[in-house]
Amino acid sequence: MVVLIGADVHKNSHTFVAVDAAGKQIGQITVRATHSGHEKAYRWARKSFIEQDRRWGLEDCRHLTSLLERDLLAHGEPVVRVPAKLMARQRATARTRGKSDPIDALAVARAMAREEDLPAAFTDEQAREIKLVLDRREDLVAERTRVINRLRWHLHELDPEVDPAPRALTHRPAQERVREVIEAGAGIVAEIAGMNLTDLERLCSLIGELDARLRAMVRKQEPVLLEIPGCAELSAAKIIAETAGIERFATESKFAMFAGCAPIPVWSGKTEGRVRLNRGGNRQLNCAIHRIAITQTRLEGPGKEYYERLRAKGKTVMEALRCLKNQIARRI
Known part of the structure; x- marks a missing residue:
């Protein structure tokens, strides 16, 4: 049996709610947002669910969760990052009305139960x-x-x-x-x-x-990043900082989606193949890739050739640039 523990994190406190595989709540605790509080939460989970496999889910806001992540990973606990949009959808479908720390933690845990392929936390x-x-x-x-x-x-x-x-x-x-x-x-x-x-x-x-x-x-x-045309040290530093460990992405397409470079399909019927701009993802990372793409369109090389081929096929400047950004993200 797997126990899923969702966390609602704040600057001064963390609330944890445990659910079973079906999403039924089976435990709850609130601790201080300190090393001792994190140790208390770990001991609670280990004592309450000693015979079950545990998996922790944290809302992906690393300015609040980074210390908690490091403490849990130091104990060998598996931790995944849950995007905030999944929590919002889970709260909208829940029978419990209102908003509180336990409700939010429960939403994180149930989002983990629904989404099996969430990115694993990785300390780099x-x-x-x-x-x-x-x-x-x-x-x-x-x-x-x-x-x-x-x-x-x-x-x-x-x-x-x-x-x-x-x-x-x-x-x-x-x-x-x-x-x-x-x-x-x-x-x-x-x-x-x-x-x-x-x-x-x-x-x-x-x-x-x-x-x-x-x-x-x-x-x-990461000297290999500097081999990408148009990628200087500051752009490479932004990519490294915002990626926080490329190993946590299972495929290149998942990284492209994380960076906001993968297109979003919006077709139906006769409009098959139509996509739209992805306004989500990590915008800081997207900005760094955008700078690289702009530079490649001005430099002789594969990037400029690819961009010009797309323009010759009738794509607009921004459409061709978005395609180039997607290719750069996949290479990264």
């Missing part, structure tokens, strides 16, 4: 390290953009004829020219502009250090 510490560094870099880039916008407004007030391009301000020559303009000015506006410029120089330096670190990490972990 190297991918996690890359994601942490990449997230830090993206935070700094966003802050740099805000600093540049503020600096350009102050420069406009100091001298309307000084209008450097935003991208140019990320480079040292443009920063030095701006500093000359600021030092020639006077007053509080020039003083604040100088502070913004100092912040900009600091952020550019930090971002450069993280770029170098990411390049080294990608070359060490």
Whole structure:
């Protein structure tokens, strides 16, 4: 007998509901979202279902479940990730009305019983390290953009004829020219502009250090990704971070669906073969693959040839680009 344990996770607490293969609830517990709370849930499951095979299901929101996943996997427990859309459908068909932590945990468990081919949780510490560094870099880039916008407004007030391009301000020559303009000015506006410029120089330096670190990490972990035309280190880092272990995907088509690159069939009768854009999947991963596809359409090689063949057959620019993205996802 297999016992399915669904979890509804929050920042401070986790609620677990166990069901049998038919979906009947046979147990429930709520614990704190800490190492000791996770250990308590594991001991409860081991004591309550000692003679049954256990399988844990967690809603796929890894900012809340990553610690729980690692603790359960450390005990050798099988864990799968349940997409949130499956929970919503299960709640809609349930006889229990309303919404609560036990209801949501029960929905996760019953979704596990209904869907046998859910992705297994996979702990990839190297991918996690890359994601942490990449997230830090993206935070700094966003802050740099805000600093540049503020600096350009102050420069406009100091001298309307000084209008450097935003991208140019990320480079040292443009920063030095701006500093000359600021030092020639006077007053509080020039003083604040100088502070913004100092912040900009600091952020550019930090971002450069993280770029170098990411390049080294990608070359060490997955150099094969760099062999894909149009895939540079930062795109490869995004792919590694968002994939979180390519081994957890049974087939290339499942990875393409996860990345939002596989088309969705929308045909019936005479419209056989018609598909539509997939707006689901991991949009961060989809964006990285999109950048690679755009680059391949500009470079001589198989990608551009494939794209041009599709265009010659009558497909629109976006249709041909989506087909190319699907091929790139399958190669990854």
